[in-house]
Amino acid sequence: MEYNHREIESRWQQKWRDDRVYKTEIDPSRPKFYVLDMFPYPSGAGLHVGHPLGYIASDIYSRYKRLRGFNVLHPMGYDAYGLPAEQYAIQTGQHPEKTTSQNIARYREQLDKIGFCYDWDREVRTCDPAFYKWTQWAFMKMFESYFDTAVGKARPIADLIAHLDEHGTEGLHAACSEPLEVTAAEWKAMDDKQRSDLLMNYRIAYLGNTMVNWCPQLGTVLANDEVSEGLSVRGGYPVEQKLMYQWCLRVSAYAQRLLDGLDEVDWTDSLKETQRNWIGRSEGAEIYFPIAGRDDVELLIFTTRADTVFGVTFMVLAPESEYVDLITTPDRRKAVDEYLDSIKHKTERERMIDKKVSGVFTGAYAVNPLTGAEIPVYVSDYVLAGYGTGAIMAVPAHDSRDYAFARHFDLPIIPLIEGADVSEESFDAKSGKMINSASAKLDLNGMEVKDAIAAAKRYVEEAGIGRVKVNYRLRDAIFSRQRYWGEPFPVYYKEGIPTLMSEDKLPLLLPEIDKYLPTESGEPPLGRAKGWVTEEGYPIELNTMPGFAGSSAYYLRYMDPRNPDALVSKEADEYWRNVDLYIGGTEHATGHLIYSRFWNKFLYDLGYVCEPEPFRKLINQGMIQGRSNFVYRIQGTNTFVSHGLKDQYQVTPIHVDVNLVKNDILDLDGFRAWRPEFADAEFILEDGRYVCGWAVEKMSKSMFNVVNPDDIVERYGADTLRLYEMFLGPLEQSKPWDTNGIDGVNRFLKKLWALYYKGDRCLVDDSEPSPEALKALHKLIKKVTGDIETFSYNTSVAAFMICVNELTQLKCHSRAILEYLPVVLAPFAPHIAEELWHSALGHDTTINDARWPEWDEKYLVESTARYAVSFNGKARFNIEVPADSTPDQVQATALAHGDSAKWLEGKTVRKVIVVPGKIVNIVVG
């Protein structure tokens, strides 16, 4: 029989499914290994060939680890809540659940065809009540917790209440929205509503008035990572800043631990760097600046350059700063209000695009705490309200933004660093010697900037004019979405007080509604739900949770997916612990991967999970881009000219469906049939063929460059697809999908088959393998073993090809060799490996039960060895000798060579040291 991929692959996929070959259970007798893919959002378009890249890579690793004797957890599921299904629902009235489950069915069908070894019994869907019960549960735990900054971890809110009862806020170390001072007596005197409001200031999941990214077109709030350059990531609609009362998660409390945790995980430097940027730790100082003529108000500013206090020539407040109202003088009130008004009408995007300097003087003067100089206080939108204290000291000589502002308003610029030329631009570098920086209180002159910063900070603390402070760019996550298709909050409002439902009410099911739109009064879609009240008649929260809620702990649920009593049992958690290998795209670097780590750390603090980091090793697979093809229409005609001849005509390039093109050669009849307007197309050919042009673009329908994996599987088989995707290039690199080379991989599988079968005749025999064949085999085992550990899958595929070519040349059909090939190939091309294992070699178990072979160096001996020859330890030249040379022979060759090169002329050889395979050291005198 010939290699028939259709028959082989469907048969084995059926067998794996029927026998539950990949079902995984806890097994303390074997070491565990947890391999996870970032689960997909099941979109209506289905999978394209780019999606399986990471899945194939993780599948290879999983199968390899199994063959190595590990108990491998390799699950798959769906991130099923999301905006596209909801928008489709708005357009069609169809319940998003319906489209979602249809899409999931389609995804499953496509995934199955590729032959993955997932344990499908562990599948999860974020929109499944049995799953989102635990999303809601985690939210409740966060509501009932606060972050103790003294011990740096989450604690039950009851502990905080106990502290308030006893001491008020005195001695309380808790992450909060704003610092409060309350005595125990005041706390006790509060009514329920006041207490609730006060506790909100500390809860990890809290309701707060925060500036949010509001997207009017989507009708919802977005998280920072869902906004890029003032536009929504999904849809690209403008986003504006708006003050809203929203659920938030106090992610910022975990900023330092999220930063420190990066040292514990095995991720790429670039990804860690992206997270460090996003967390944005900066060390600096907060300093008080008194206001001249006022003793009721002082400006508190944050700076990383405490050393530049002597160069402060003005102060700037963010437009939203509370200070603005407090210090604006009556005569400037009108001008300030006008300025604030003009800012308000601008969206975030307009503010960003508009780089023009703008601002207004408040009329107030601040006093420099070191020099006593009085300096004007301005308001400007280049200062952000949400970072630091919303107020800055401006040092135009050494900050480019302050410099631009100073130039515009003609304010003085005092250079503080020797040799800095500030006539054209500011000198922002943190290096050089300080000048102009001395007063009776502090003298920094002559110091290096680094030392000056430290000295200034020390002074600020000692003199009590401020404090050393670390700021983070990372903000709390906004957790409310004004949408339907998400997890409902298990919260109701009792006399206006947000109150948790009891745990036995979980899961709180998403109610049915008539339309998936906001209500007429502007409430979120859940405002349409009938009977959306508790048994006592209290209204239930109308917002739903954001997309990242369901994806933040799904990796834990896979460990124990059907447990009705816990997110994950102690037993399952302590066995599977955390993800050993996580594969997914970089696009989640600042979203999912931050939120998951936060979520995990929170659960860790409460003792529900045993590992502080969820993902031990993380690989980012590259994006597969589209490779578009073009035909060239001669202008004003319906004649198309081949790529090589197009320069002779006036042509318009037109995208052509890549499925009509093979190796850049156009299928002419297919093209004519493609669209009515091309039915009577004429062609100018070169060498009898029409050659298309090509370009690398994003894979998308509009470019006609989407390649469906089903088509590849149908034509070449899943094994070819798997091998080819790996062969395309390094896993982590982005690369265009290019079908041009796929024949080579397919040919390899046919050649492999031909080692075992000629027609129907099985060629495997019991002959003694030749040394060459043994060498080819052991070279392969060694190479592939090393490659899998380093994810160099592309070179592994090449190694398979070399080995099979060598065995073919040697006409080797020895069982002693062929026995091992399917085992090392199984991770990459499991179907053909199973078939050969079973049919050609006669094993009656699946290859899953085989053991990974070890290579033996003795078969790999090279014929020549290279030595570097050195004189008195300094290497001079190289020699090559037969590999089996004795040290004496090596020595003789080295001396002869050295003699002829005149290195030994007039010298006495005292000693010769031969290091096997490396170096010959000749000691001369």
Add this chain to the structure above:
RNA sequence: GCUCGAAUGGUGGAAUGGUAGACACGAAAGACUUAAAAUCUUUUGGUCAUUGCGACCGUGCGGGUUCGAGUCCCGCUUCGAGCACCA
């Protein structure tokens, strides 16, 4: 602007500091075939030479370390990614 990464044939890409270009695609020539497809064999970095041979040049640019550099160091150029009025 800051941070990280990359640059090797016509193409995708290989090379623990040790023969650069593995493997594959594409291309060229040949075998088989009525023909095509499939398959097989050979050639394929450049230049010059050539029907025995070879020679020189070659890993973005300029330096350096080394007996020896695609690989390590310094300085650039270009491209990609992330962050960005974050004080």
